[in-house]
Amino acid sequence: MLCRRLAAQAPCWLRSAGTLTAPAAAGEVAPTKPVNSEDGITTTVPGQAFVGDLRSTSALEVGDGVFDHTKKWLQGNHKSPMEYIQSTEPIKCHGLVVASYGYDDPALGCPVEYINLKGTTRDSPAVCKYTGNKFYSDDWVGGGAH
CATH class of the missing domain: 2.60.260 (HSP40/DNAj peptide-binding domain)
Structure with missing residues (x-):
């Protein structure tokens, strides 16, 4: 029952990324599958997430077009930390x-x-x-x- 409530509260980007499949939305356990990002690097999808909680994403994918930490530092004329x-x-x-x-x-x-x-x-x-x-x-x- 708790799994169904959490699946219903999952953010829409989790559903659109294919993380929540039909069995997972119904509360069943479904294996996660790797996703290919736009640069061709295979990444795994995030685990459990709650609406409005940005701790697991480090504020990535919040509408600014930055999807990983490398792109975060390499945008514009800014120096990288290294x-x-x-x-x-x-x-x-x-x-x-x-x-x-x-x-x-x-x-x-x-x-x-x-x-x-x-x-x-x-x-x-x-x-x-x-x-x-x-x-x-x-x-x-x-x-x-x-």
Whole structure:
């Protein structure tokens, strides 16, 4: 009974995408099938969705013509997030190890990554695998760690 009520409340775009077949609309379990998007990449259809709930879609397909995150960043003259990360300058640090928090506040962002800076230079920095921040240190050149 609950499945029938949820199927009746499903958004119209779910029905038109073929996600809700006749058996699913009647409350039966129906397998989901992959859908080919306009760029030819096979994607799976979303699972359960509620009217007005955009959490599962990340505000995609809300009428602005953007259907995936790649197109979201590549529209217009805007830089992609990767271009912003690559354009930043390396951060000079003192010592041989740096803790990359991903942000000024360690409570936000990615897990802490401890990066060994031995052998790094401004031209060849060490890169945080979570944030893309680049770090280097000249303290290792003389053999001293301090």
